[in-house]
Amino acid sequence: MSLTMFLGGLQEGLFYALLAMGVFISFRILNTPDLTTEGSYTLGVAVSAVLTVAGHPVLGLLCAFLAGAAAGSVTGLLQTKVGIHPILAGILTMSGLYTINTAVMGGKPDVTLTKTTIFNKLYEVFNINLQAFNRDRQAFTMAKEITVLIVGAVLALLVLALLIWFFRTHIGLCIRATGNNEAMVRSSSINAGGMKVLGLAVANGCTALAGGVMTQSGGFATISNGAGVLVVGLASVIIGEAIVGRRGVTVGLISAILGSVLYQCLIRLATSLNIFPAYYLKLVSAVIVAIALALPMIRENLGRHHRKGGKSHA
Amino acid sequence: MLELRHVTKTFAKGTVNEHTALRDVSLTLQDDDFITILGSNGAGKSTLFGAIAGTFYVDEGEILLDGKHLEGLPEHKRARAVGTLFQDPMKGTAPDLTIEENLSLACNQTRRFPLAMAVQKKDLQFYREQLSAFQMGLEDRMKMKVGLLSGGQRQALTLLMATIAHPKLLLLDEHTAALDPATAEKVMAITVQIVREQKIPTMMITHNMGQALTTGNRTIMMDAGQIILDIAGDERKEMTVPKLMTLYSGARGKELDNDRMLLSQ
Ligand SMILES: Nc1ncnc2c1ncn2[C@@H]1O[C@H](COP(=O)(O)OP(=O)(O)O)[C@@H](O)[C@H]1O
Ligand SMILES: [Mg+2]
Numbered sequence: 001m002s003l004t005m006f007l008g009g010l011q012e013g014l015f016y017a018l019l020a021m022g023v024f025i026s027f028r029i030l031n032t033p034d035l036t037t038e039g040s041y042t043l044g045v046a047v048s049a050v051l052t053v054a055g056h057p058v059l060g061l062l063c064a065f066l067a068g069a070a071a072g073s074v075t076g077l078l079q080t081k082v083g084i085h086p087i088l089a090g091i092l093t094m095s096g097l098y099t100i101n102t103a104v105m106g107g108k109p110d111v112t113l114t115k116t117t118i119f120n121k122l123y124e125v126f127n128i129n130l131q132a133f134n135r136d137r138q139a140f141t142m143a144k145e146i147t148v149l150i151v152g153a154v155l156a157l158l159v160l161a162l163l164i165w166f167f168r169t170h171i172g173l174c175i176r177a178t179g180n181n182e183a184m185v186r187s188s189s190i191n192a193g194g195m196k197v198l199g200l201a202v203a204n205g206c207t208a209l210a211g212g213v214m215t216q217s218g219g220f221a222t223i224s225n226g227a228g229v230l231v232v233g234l235a236s237v238i239i240g241e242a243i244v245g246r247r248g249v250t251v252g253l254i255s256a257i258l259g260s261v262l263y264q265c266l267i268r269l270a271t272s273l274n275i276f277p278a279y280y281l282k283l284v285s286a287v288i289v290a291i292a293l294a295l296p297m298i299r300e301n302l303g304r305h306h307r308k309g310g311k312s313h314a
Numbered sequence: 315m316l317e318l319r320h321v322t323k324t325f326a327k328g329t330v331n332e333h334t335a336l337r338d339v340s341l342t343l344q345d346d347d348f349i350t351i352l353g354s355n356g357a358g359k360s361t362l363f364g365a366i367a368g369t370f371y372v373d374e375g376e377i378l379l380d381g382k383h384l385e386g387l388p389e390h391k392r393a394r395a396v397g398t399l400f401q402d403p404m405k406g407t408a409p410d411l412t413i414e415e416n417l418s419l420a421c422n423q424t425r426r427f428p429l430a431m432a433v434q435k436k437d438l439q440f441y442r443e444q445l446s447a448f449q450m451g452l453e454d455r456m457k458m459k460v461g462l463l464s465g466g467q468r469q470a471l472t473l474l475m476a477t478i479a480h481p482k483l484l485l486l487d488e489h490t491a492a493l494d495p496a497t498a499e500k501v502m503a504i505t506v507q508i509v510r511e512q513k514i515p516t517m518m519i520t521h522n523m524g525q526a527l528t529t530g531n532r533t534i535m536m537d538a539g540q541i542i543l544d545i546a547g548d549e550r551k552e553m554t555v556p557k558l559m560t561l562y563s564g565a566r567g568k569e570l571d572n573d574r575m576l577l578s579q
């Protein structure tokens with residue numbers, strides 16, 4: 001695996017770590033598969049792209065988070081206020097977001113970002129240009145790549161720290177309890193519906209932030225950016241858990257980041273070794289997630305066969 | 315003081331399954347009352363608790379707790395004043411949260427700022443004292459996930475959670491029925507102790523007739539959505555299980571039918 005490939009995996013893995021943490025919140029903490037993810041990711045892309053073009057890249061990231069949180073709230077309200085099945089609620093929001101996202105991008109299917117992304121701003125701040133590097137193109141590219149890497153790492157760690165803190169606060173604990181034992185929460189004085197809405201808001205805020213920073217890094221936004229990201233997030237969470245194990249929220253969030261980085265590196269390795277063509281990626285990811293989710297059931301079945309076998313011997 | 319005035323609840327109204335589970339029930343619970351509730355299967359005992367706790371809204375009637383109307387409030391708004399325990403020990407606690415996190419949830423609904431730390435050092439000593447009263451060793455395992463505890467330990471913790479924030483009413487729905495006899499006895503002893511110390515008005519559903527007559531100060535019996543017997547004082551002191559059975563069949567013209575009813579004194 002070449003260094004640039006590894007760097008690429010690390011960069012995108014750190015950006016997608018925001019998505020993985022968002023998916024961890026909905027899938028593990030709230031205990032609901034949230035299909036809003038695909039739409040809210042693209043919403044983050046669209047909001048960030050449009051504001052970047054308007055010259056406000058940092059505001060773009062902030063608004064991406066808020067817009068994603070709003071989208072998550074809509075799904076939450078559909079679930080809790082009108083009693084729509086969680087999966088259907090997510091599908092409805094995702095579907096509706098397609099129109100909203102297109103509208104945000106001014107009715108166009110894609111937007112090219114001008115030179116005002118946070119990355120370009122940082123290149124300016126750190127004086128990263130060809131002249132400063134004495135026309136050494138390789139050193140210049142490397143400085144750029146490392147800047148991208150640092151932005152990804154800082155953002156991922158910042159969001160990680162905020163989430164760890166949040167889920168230790170009183171309200172964060174109420175959200176965790178709601179995902180863990182909803183019956184208990186409903187018969188306590190906690191507003192279970194409100195906690196679900198809040199949890200989905202935070203989850204989709206993180207997801208949209210991932211879309212927002214990813215589009216500024218790539219310099220290009222399209223309406224189809226979010227297709228398949230839910231499986232990417234799930235795969236990251238599951239790979240992280242496979243390595244670290246399933247423990248509390250703090251460990252879970254950290255392992256989501258690790259899983260995301262690992263997943264991005266692995267798929268780069270697999271495509272570079274020509275194990276499969278790039279367009280197989282979605283199928284491979286889906287199969288990985290399906291197998292990982294099936295594992296507990298498979299283990300249980302194996303156990304049952306063992307016990308059966310034991311009995312016939314006795 | 316809890317007052318139920320002409321409370322009626324019909325499930326599945328207008329369908330073939332229509333069933334009136336509470337029929338014009340009126341009941342007054344004084345502040346020093348500890349009522350035990352008996353009745354055959356499907357008599358409406360749990361439905362009575364559901365009506366008070368707000369699991370559903372009643373069709374007719376009023377429910378007042380210390381003069382405040384409850385019947386229009388959603389469940390979570392009544393929960394601050396009404397502590398409830400069910401038969402299933404899994405129901406009342408969050409298994410992936412630690413003991414101290416569960417206690418923090420129960421303690422801090424009214425007083426804690428939402429973004430303050432949930433578990434704070436200054437609370438731990440208080441939790442420890444409360445837990446050590448159970449003599450189950452829980453006070454040394456406060457960082458343990460509740461899912462790892464036994465049913466009896468979980469039910470004891472649930473009891474603490476239901477009473478730690480000083481509710482105005484405690485509802486116990488066969489809360490020891492799923493436990494082994496020794497554990498059930500222990501949890502029952504803790505229950506009586508907490509109710510006595512905190513002076514919480516309490517209602518307890520039980521299928522143990524002997525226990526119903528010896529625990530608390532008042533016993534009611536339900537059948538077909540109505541209260542058919544309400545005894546206290548000397549009348550209750552002189553009551554025996556066989557007498558109770560006769561009273562029941564006299565009032566209803568049928569045998570008391572509860573597959574889990576314990577007839578022993
Ligand atoms: N949510 C519900 N929907 C329909 N019927 C119910 C519901 N809850 C209770 N019932 C019915 O109401 C009657 C009383 O039930 P319940 O109060 O649970 O009896 P118990 O005295 O054994 O606790 C039963 O016939 C039961 O089937
Ligand atoms: Mg019952």
